[in-house]
Amino acid sequence: MDSTRHRRPTADAAGAGANADAGGQSAADNDAERFWEQHYRTQHAWDARVNPLLAETATPLHPGAALDLGCGAGGDAIWLAQRGWHVTAVDISTTAVERVRERARDIGVEDQVVTAQHDLGRSFPAGQYDLVSAQYFHTPLPLHRSRVLRTAARALRPGGLLLVVDHGSTAPWSWNQGPDIHYPTPTETAAELDLDPSHWSVLRADMPRRGATGPAGETATVIDNVLLVRFIGG
Numbered sequence: 501m502d503s504t505r506h507r508r509p510t511a512d513a514a515g516a517g518a519n520a521d522a523g524g525q526s527a528a529d530n531d532a533e534r535f536w537e538q539h540y541r542t543q544h545a546w547d548a549r550v551n552p553l554l555a556e557t558a559t560p561l562h563p564g565a566a567l568d569l570g571c572g573a574g575g576d577a578i579w580l581a582q583r584g585w586h587v588t589a590v591d592i593s594t595t596a597v598e599r600v601r602e603r604a605r606d607i608g609v610e611d612q613v614v615t616a617q618h619d620l621g622r623s624f625p626a627g628q629y630d631l632v633s634a635q636y637f638h639t640p641l642p643l644h645r646s647r648v649l650r651t652a653a654r655a656l657r658p659g660g661l662l663l664v665v666d667h668g669s670t671a672p673w674s675w676n677q678g679p680d681i682h683y684p685t686p687t688e689t690a691a692e693l694d695l696d697p698s699h700w701s702v703l704r705a706d707m708p709r710r711g712a713t714g715p716a717g718e719t720a721t722v723i724d725n726v727l728l729v730r731f732i733g734g
Contacts, residue, residue, distance in 0.1 A: 532639065533619060536593040540572070548603065550579035551635045552710065553665045553726055558583070561661075564630030569620060569652060570637050574600030574613075580631075581612035588625050590618040620648045630660045636667060646692040653695055658733035661703075664689060668707050668723030673714035686727040695729065704728035 554576050558566075563584035568577045571589035577600060580587045591597050597615040604613040616625055621643050632652045637645065653662050668683050670676065684692070686705035705727050712722045 532621070532643070533592055536591070537595055540591075540593045540595040540599070548573040548575035548578060550575050551665065553708075553724060554633050554635060554663060555579065557661070557663050557728065558585075558631060558633075561631065564660075565627065565657075566631040566633065567625060567627075567629045567652070567655065569632065569634045569648070571600055571615070572596055574603055576633055576635060577613055577615075578603060578607065578609065581609040582607075585612065585631070587613050588627065588629075589613055589615045590620070590625055592617065592619050624648070624651050624655070627655065628657045628660075629655055630657055632656060632660070632662045634662070634664045636665060638667065646689075649689075650693050650695070653693060653700060653729060653731065656731035658731060660731050662727075662729040662731075664727040664729075666725040666727075668725040671712060671714060671722050672720050673716065673718060683723075683725060686725050689725070689727050690729070693729070699732055699734045701730050701732055702727070703730050 558580060563580075564586070566577075566580050566585045566587045568574075568580070568587055568589045571577050571591045573596070574589060577587045577589035581604065589597065589600050591600075594617045597617050600613070601610070601615045604610045604615075618625060632655060634649060634652065637649075639645075649662070649664060656662060664686075666683060666686075666689065668685075670681060686707065690702055690705060707723050707725050709721050709723055711719060713719050
């Protein structure tokens with residue numbers, strides 16, 4: 501999701517699943533599902549624009565199978581589908597995936613979009629993909645983020661791309677204005693993934709600036725942390 505869309509700061513907790521109940525669902529898992537379900541149920545004005553760095557990356561590619569992690573309002577999934585991609589769009593919020601499914605049907609790309617509810621800390625969609633997109637895949641709640649992204653890298657077909665776009669700065673309209681926030685750099689994210697360089701290659705790891713617009717129409721220059729990885733094969 502675009503950084504103007506109330507996306508969340510990174511939390512990668514190794515002990516996120518330590519306090520599981522008898523059904524195998526941890527308190528943190530339940531909290532995360534409730535948090536994001538509440539967020540999307542109460543978000544009346546849905547911003548469904550494509551994220552610009554996804555558009556920049558995907559425009560020259562031949563359409564194939566794409567996976568949108570944390571699809572939210574579905575701007576990325578719909579944009580890809582309109583350009584011939586077959587997209588699996590997943591989110592922890594049932595409301596989010598239902599609304600993306602409805603929007604795909606309304607604009608006539610329902611055959612191009614499959615939606616599914618996943619708590620990616622506990623389950624991951626099956627299949628292999630030519631493109632996996634993780635746009636501002638952050639949360640204020642515990643999540644094994646690096647483990648999810650490693651799983652995403654392993655879901656690529658040979659030649660496939662994993663695009664991770666993170667916040668690199670705090671926008672003036674962000675709810676989280678803490679002075680000690682650390683945004684992982686692309687190099688740090690790549691190190692956390694710990695991918696074998698004989699099978700994966702880093703194509704891009706930079707921190708571009710861009711103009712962004714906030715929910716009340718305010719503007720600012722923000723930084724995106726961009727990591728693009730290709731699965732070589734093997």
